[in-house]
Amino acid sequence: MTNADGGDKDVDNVIRIMVSTDNHLGYLGNDRIRGEDSFVAFEEMLQLAVSEDVDMILLGGDLFHHAVPGQYALHKCLELLRRYTFGDKPVSLEILSDQSRCFHNAVNESVNYEDPNLNISLPVFSIHGNHDDPSGAGRLSTLDLLSTAGLVNYFGRWTDLTKLEISPVLLRKGETHLALYGLSHITDLRLIHLFEEFKVTMQCHTENSTDQSAEDEESNWFHLMVVHQNRANRGHKQYLPEELLPAFLNLIIWGHEHDCRIEPELNVKRDFYVSQPGSSVPTSLSEGESIKKHVGLLEIYKNKFQLKPLPLKTVRPFIFESINLSDMAAELGLDEGDAKSKVEKFARMKIEEMIERSKDRLTGHPKQPEIPLIRLRLLYPNESYMFNTIRFGQEYNSRVANPADIVHFKKLIQKSKAETINLDKEAMKKALEMENTTRVEELVDRYFDEAQGQKPLKLLHSKALAEITFRLVERHDPNAADNIVNFLLGAPRW
Ligand SMILES: [Mn+2]
CATH class of the missing domain: 3.60.21.10 (Metallo-dependent phosphatases)
Known part of the structure; x- marks a missing residue:
């Protein structure tokens, strides 16, 4: 128990x-x-x-x-x-x-x-x-x-x-x-x-x-x-x-x-x-x-x-997959020629693979329906990749339980590329070398002092991060992050 x-x-x-x-x-x-x-x-x-x-x-x-x-x-x-x-x-x-x-x-x-x-x-x-x-x-x-x-x-x-x-x-x-x-x-x-x-x-x-x-x-x-x-x-x-x-x-x-x-x-x-x-x-x-x-x-x-x-052994097999077509652009040659047909061909291959995979979900229960639910979500950067999903689905009328909505196109929202920030080893070394660095929150603070200028934090000030670290490590306060963030946001605490 x-x-x-x-x-x-x-x-x-x-x-x-x-x-x-x-x-x-x-x-x-x-x-x-x-x-x-x-x-x-x-x-x-x-x-x-x-x-x-x-x-x-x-x-x-x-x-x-x-x-x-x-x-x-x-x-x-x-x-x-x-x-x-x-x-x-x-x-x-x-x-x-x-x-x-x-x-x-x-x-x-x-x-x-x-x-x-x-x-x-x-x-x-x-x-x-x-x-x-x-x-x-x-x-x-x-x-x-x-x-x-x-x-x-x-x-x-x-x-x-x-x-x-x-x-x-x-x-x-x-x-x-x-x-x-x-x-x-x-x-x-x-x-x-x-x-x-x-x-x-x-x-x-x-x-x-x-x-x-x-x-x-x-x-x-x-x-x-x-x-x-x-x-x-x-x-x-x-x-x-x-x-x-x-x-x-x-x-x-x-x-x-x-x-x-x-x-x-x-x-x-x-x-x-x-x-x-x-x-x-x-x-x-x-x-x-x-x-x-x-x-x-x-x-x-x-x-x-x-x-x-x-x-539950009677639940209809359901396979879901999400694919970002931008990642496939080079492999499928989507930047040249008829992108739409290429995407459609790729989707067809993918659906076959998913139908095959759905068979792993068959339990042998006599009441389990065998025709699977299949959902392929395609994230697309521009409309030239899109094909007619209704017509496409008709090919699977007898093999998929949801032929009308097998493929779902979803517009890719272009986000500015997130900057990858690696640990500044030099700054960490200096912070560790400083005398009297016995407390973890001091280490956090000094690290950011050393690394400041090049890599300031974007969401939280380093002092806030140091305070959260202190409360978490020293005070064992599981609400530390919530409380500090709420305090900074001026949000009511309930
Ligand atoms: Mn419900």
């Missing part, structure tokens, strides 16, 4: 969760080739959950691609959930909290497996994402329909946009206590403002038996959160910085980002882990979406966890 020795865990005490996100059911539902892809991958996840005999499934939002899904997508989802999550097997998760506020549009105001009129063997818990967020009359998400039907435990739904009070779903299995926090998608800008105004409160649940010490109590609860926000920095206030989330959390399952980064990553500032499972179906032909798709088997024992990535 991560940060654990494994210990004496046993089946009755370990909470096992199948983790998946961004299933985008109904994505390209009308596409003759790709129409079934989202359902096939979702069904594989459900089958894995059953075969791994997990206690619950946790979804990170965007179960549906459209806020109002078509009949087919909705029917397919209902059918799959009925088939895999109903049954006689008892659910071993005991619910400890008063759930009347936690579950949205649940007829019995609690988890579906406590509803005496339903026979649930595998509970599904889900927040909503930005694709299946509430809309229309009554502000309903499709998850509300699933919740009312008793198929999904829809939680983490905010109802008041002026403040967020996130209280956990409390679950227990033997010795393991799980506090499950959900935050359904909310625009990043609004969320950041709520954080800045201290209007986000997350109840840290440590309550246990009163005769234990505070330390024991804390270690008895595992704090798991699921969010659906931008994680990558997409501009100021256009993403949720991980460190805005409270340090008492142990693990965050991050939805919304489609690239698979499922291996838990430690956030050193907060001392929690973040796992980003990624989507189960690619919805854009980007490089990140070509990373192999996974779901996760999360096991929690007391305050320890381990997360085992399980590769």
Whole structure:
């Protein structure tokens, strides 16, 4: 187990969760080739959950691609959930909290497996994402329909946009206590403002038996959160910085980002882990979406966890490659004659090679579609290199799943060549020779004193760099760079 020795865990005490996100059911539902892809991958996840005999499934939002899904997508989802999550097997998760506020549009105001009129063997818990967020009359998400039907435990739904009070779903299995926090998608800008105004409160649940010490109590609860926000920095206030989330959390399952980064990553500032499972179906032909798709088997024992990535074997092979045609100009002779035809010929050769490579992604699973997704991105410096990509794609109608957009031309933005600055060995030697240079920040400072004039720094003054070095090395301050840069920019610190 991560940060654990494994210990004496046993089946009755370990909470096992199948983790998946961004299933985008109904994505390209009308596409003759790709129409079934989202359902096939979702069904594989459900089958894995059953075969791994997990206690619950946790979804990170965007179960549906459209806020109002078509009949087919909705029917397919209902059918799959009925088939895999109903049954006689008892659910071993005991619910400890008063759930009347936690579950949205649940007829019995609690988890579906406590509803005496339903026979649930595998509970599904889900927040909503930005694709299946509430809309229309009554502000309903499709998850509300699933919740009312008793198929999904829809939680983490905010109802008041002026403040967020996130209280956990409390679950227990033997010795393991799980506090499950959900935050359904909310625009990043609004969320950041709520954080800045201290209007986000997350109840840290440590309550246990009163005769234990505070330390024991804390270690008895595992704090798991699921969010659906931008994680990558997409501009100021256009993403949720991980460190805005409270340090008492142990693990965050991050939805919304489609690239698979499922291996838990430690956030050193907060001392929690973040796992980003990624989507189960690619919805854009980007490089990140070509990373192999996974779901996760999360096991929690007391305050320890381990997360085992399980590769999805039914996902359509997808090969992405990006080529800068400027780099190929000499080799392909693009500066003379018919550049367009030469580029087209090169692209044809490349596509063949990529189709060949896609075969490495075949898993042998009977439901995996074999016709691959292929995306060749060509960066071009001028229009004379471009050919008609629609006509080009028609040649691959039966061999590639996305014939209309195999080749994507992208204009190369000419940047002034970055100057390569090498270490000034002479200046470094002089700096090292100086007496009393015992501190690393002095070394930085003196090096730039010696080298100044020839190679001044362009982004930061050398004094600032020296200060950052000092704080990092001497003070072990992991925020040093952020703080100094923010100070220099005059930006608010939040
Ligand atoms: Mn999504």
